[in-house]
């Protein structure tokens with residue numbers, strides 16, 4: 001089942017969800033490792049590794065959003081109170097917004113440092129800016145704050161998923177996993 005149904009996410013949405021989760025955690029790992037690197041050469045090496053997957057996330061999230069717009073979206077489980085359903089939907093939209101804005105800011109920031117991103121040796125990602133240290137500083141803080149917001153929202157999202165799984169036991173997690181419904 002490639003497409004979503006009103007009961008669960010299809011394989012395309014599932015695949016994109018979990019691939020992006022892996023990439024986001026990889027991004028955070030590389031950025032934190034760069035932050036902790038003890039020599040500047042190692043730091044720029046790790047940041048060079050961090051940039052192409054960031055651009056990949058931007059592409060994948062746009063595909064994912066387009067796929068979502070042409071698919072059914074499973075509604076919140078009916079036992080969930082309306083305000084909580086609203087919080088879940090708002091969290092999902094904010095996650096989409098962050099996964100678009102974080103790589104965009106990173107991309108423009110690289111441009112403001114005069115860096116052209118080499119996309120896995122395949123092509124150079126366009127850079128329309130010249131070096132601009134003041135802009136780069138602003139974008140650096142923006143990238144950091146947006147990432148802090150992402151970590152906060154992802155924690156809430158994961159906590160909610162675990163709550164559904166172990167407390168409410170309503171099968172919500174299964175809707176995002178390639179497993180059969182418990183009660184067909």
Ligand code: HEM
Pocket residue numbers: 024027028031032035047050051052053054055057099102103104105106107108110117139140141143144145147
């Ligand atoms: C969803 C994708 C991305 C995630 C989750 C992410 C995450 C992070 C995190 C957690 C940091 C450390 C905190 C900070 O200093 O801001 C960071 C730093 C950085 N990121 Fe990203 N990033 C993403 C995309 C990108 C992209 C596309 C680029 C460039 C093309 C980029 C370039 C950088 C650079 C150069 C730094 C070093 C710190 C700085 O100078 O701001 N990032 N990123």
Ligand code: HEM
Pocket residue numbers: 017020021024025068073074075076088092093095096099154157158161162172173174175176
């Ligand atoms: C980087 C981390 C993550 C991000 C950015 C993320 C993002 C999202 C987004 C945007 C949606 C909404 C999908 C849509 O309606 O189009 C979603 C759904 C979902 N996510 Fe995540 N997710 C992350 C990690 C996780 C983890 C670790 C779990 C499990 C422990 C999880 C479980 C789920 C489930 C079960 C749904 C479906 C919710 C429902 O049926 O209403 N996610 N996720």
